[in-house]
Amino acid sequence: MVGMRDVAREAGVSTSTVSLVVNGNGYVSDAMAERVSQAMKRLNYVPNELARNLSRNQTNLVGVIVPTIRHPFFATLTASLQRSLYEQGMRAVLCSTADVDQDVSQYVDMLRRHAMDGIIMGAHAVYPVDYWSSIDRPIVAFDRFLGDTIPFVGSDHTQGGRLAADVFVHTGVHHVVEIGGPRTRYQTAKGVRSISLGSIQINGHTTFPPIRYHLAFEQALEQAGIRCDYIEIENVAQMDQFRDAAHQAFEQYEDLDAIVAPDLGAAFCVQEAIRRGKAIPEDLQIIAYDGTYVSDLAGLTLTRIQQDFDGIANALARRLLEAIPGRTYHPVSSSQQQCSTALSQNSSQVPYSGTNELIPMSLKLGESTRESNR
Structure with missing residues (x-):
C-alpha cells in the first residue's frame, strides 16, 4: 500500500511537505505542490480520509x-x-x-x-x-x-395554518375534517403556559412546534363559524393508516365538504371521494399540507400548503x-x-430563543379547491 513516505521519496521532498499538500493546512510553493501532486498520480496514492479527519478532530x-x-x-x-x-x-x-x-x-x-x-x-x-x-x-x-x-x-406553521383556513373561509365551506398525527405528542415538556387544541389541554410548551399549524387553522375556522373535526393517524410510518383515515372521514361525517391532510392522506381522500361519486371541488374541497411529489400524483393537481424543503x-x-x-x-x-x-x-x-428560524410557507392553488368568493 502506497503511503506518504513513498510519495515523498518519489517527489524528492520530505513527508511533512507531502502532508501539507494533502491536508492543505500550510504554505507550499506552487512548484512544490505540483511535484507532490504528480508523484501522487504516478503512484496512484489515495489519501487516508479517516486519518486526515481524525487529525483535524473532524469526521465530516x-x-x-x-x-x-x-x-x-x-x-x-x-x-x-x-x-x-x-x-x-x-x-x-x-x-x-x-x-x-x-x-x-x-x-x-x-x-x-x-x-x-x-x-x-x-x-x-x-x-x-x-x-x-x-x-x-x-x-x-x-x-x-x-x-x-x-x-x-x-416551517412557519402558523402561516401555513392560516393559508389553509383562508382558502376554506373564502370558498364557503361548512364542515372541515382535519387528518393528522397523534395529538398526545403535543404535550411532552413541563412549562408554565396552558393552551387549548380542541379537546386537548396543553400545559406548558410543547416539543412539537407544528402544533402551531393546527392552532392557527382551527382558530381561524372557529372565528368564521365553520365546524372542524379531527381524525388522528397514530403512526405516520404506516401508510395504510392514511387510507383508513380517509375512509373514516367519509363514514363518520356525511356532511363534510372540505378536508385538509398531509399529502398522502389528501391523495387517499381524492380516491375515496371519487369512489363515492363526490365531485371535486364542487362537492368536496381538499388541501394537501406539505407539497411533496405525492400532491401531484392524486389524479388531479391538489391545492397544497407548500413547505420549502x-x-x-x-x-x-x-x-x-x-x-x-x-x-x-x-x-x-x-x-x-x-x-x-x-x-x-x-x-x-x-x-424559543433568538437563534431560531422559521422558513416561510406558500399556497399553491390546484384543481381540488374552488375559486374564492371574495
Missing part, C-alpha cells in the same frame, strides 16, 4: 435523525438535506427511528465520542430539555423544541456548520442567503 459526518423515510415529507426533506450537506463537504448518516426501531441515544453516544461532527434532530423524543443541553456538542433541531440552547429550524435543508446545514468549530457555511446560491426568516416571539407561540 452528520447524524440526521427522522421518524421515518416512508413518509413523503421526510423522504423529500432527507433528499434535500443530503444535497445541502454534500455541498458543504459533509455526509449524512441517516437514523430513521420508526423504520428500524433505533434509539436516538445511540446517535447521541456517537456524537459524544466524536464519531460524528453534529446531529440534526427531527424525530419525536421524550427526553427532558436538559438532556440535550448536557451533551455540549453541535445539535440543531428540526421542528422540535429541545431547549433554549439548541438552535431550531422549522430546500430552504429548510439549507438553514439546517448552515446552523449546524455555524456550531461546529472550524467550519464555515458557504452558500452555493444567493437564494440560500435569504432562505429563512427570524422567528417572531409573541405570546401565542411556544417560547
Whole structure:
C-alpha cells in the first residue's frame, strides 16, 4: 500500500511537505505542490480520509435523525438535506427511528465520542430539555423544541395554518375534517403556559412546534363559524393508516365538504371521494399540507400548503456548520442567503430563543379547491 513516505521519496521532498499538500493546512510553493501532486498520480496514492479527519478532530459526518423515510415529507426533506450537506463537504448518516426501531441515544453516544461532527434532530423524543443541553456538542433541531440552547429550524406553521383556513373561509365551506398525527405528542415538556387544541389541554410548551399549524387553522375556522373535526393517524410510518383515515372521514361525517391532510392522506381522500361519486371541488374541497411529489400524483393537481424543503435543508446545514468549530457555511446560491426568516416571539407561540428560524410557507392553488368568493 502506497503511503506518504513513498510519495515523498518519489517527489524528492520530505513527508511533512507531502502532508501539507494533502491536508492543505500550510504554505507550499506552487512548484512544490505540483511535484507532490504528480508523484501522487504516478503512484496512484489515495489519501487516508479517516486519518486526515481524525487529525483535524473532524469526521465530516452528520447524524440526521427522522421518524421515518416512508413518509413523503421526510423522504423529500432527507433528499434535500443530503444535497445541502454534500455541498458543504459533509455526509449524512441517516437514523430513521420508526423504520428500524433505533434509539436516538445511540446517535447521541456517537456524537459524544466524536464519531460524528453534529446531529440534526427531527424525530419525536421524550427526553427532558436538559438532556440535550448536557451533551455540549453541535445539535440543531428540526421542528422540535429541545431547549433554549439548541438552535431550531422549522416551517412557519402558523402561516401555513392560516393559508389553509383562508382558502376554506373564502370558498364557503361548512364542515372541515382535519387528518393528522397523534395529538398526545403535543404535550411532552413541563412549562408554565396552558393552551387549548380542541379537546386537548396543553400545559406548558410543547416539543412539537407544528402544533402551531393546527392552532392557527382551527382558530381561524372557529372565528368564521365553520365546524372542524379531527381524525388522528397514530403512526405516520404506516401508510395504510392514511387510507383508513380517509375512509373514516367519509363514514363518520356525511356532511363534510372540505378536508385538509398531509399529502398522502389528501391523495387517499381524492380516491375515496371519487369512489363515492363526490365531485371535486364542487362537492368536496381538499388541501394537501406539505407539497411533496405525492400532491401531484392524486389524479388531479391538489391545492397544497407548500413547505420549502430546500430552504429548510439549507438553514439546517448552515446552523449546524455555524456550531461546529472550524467550519464555515458557504452558500452555493444567493437564494440560500435569504432562505429563512427570524422567528417572531409573541405570546401565542411556544417560547424559543433568538437563534431560531422559521422558513416561510406558500399556497399553491390546484384543481381540488374552488375559486374564492371574495
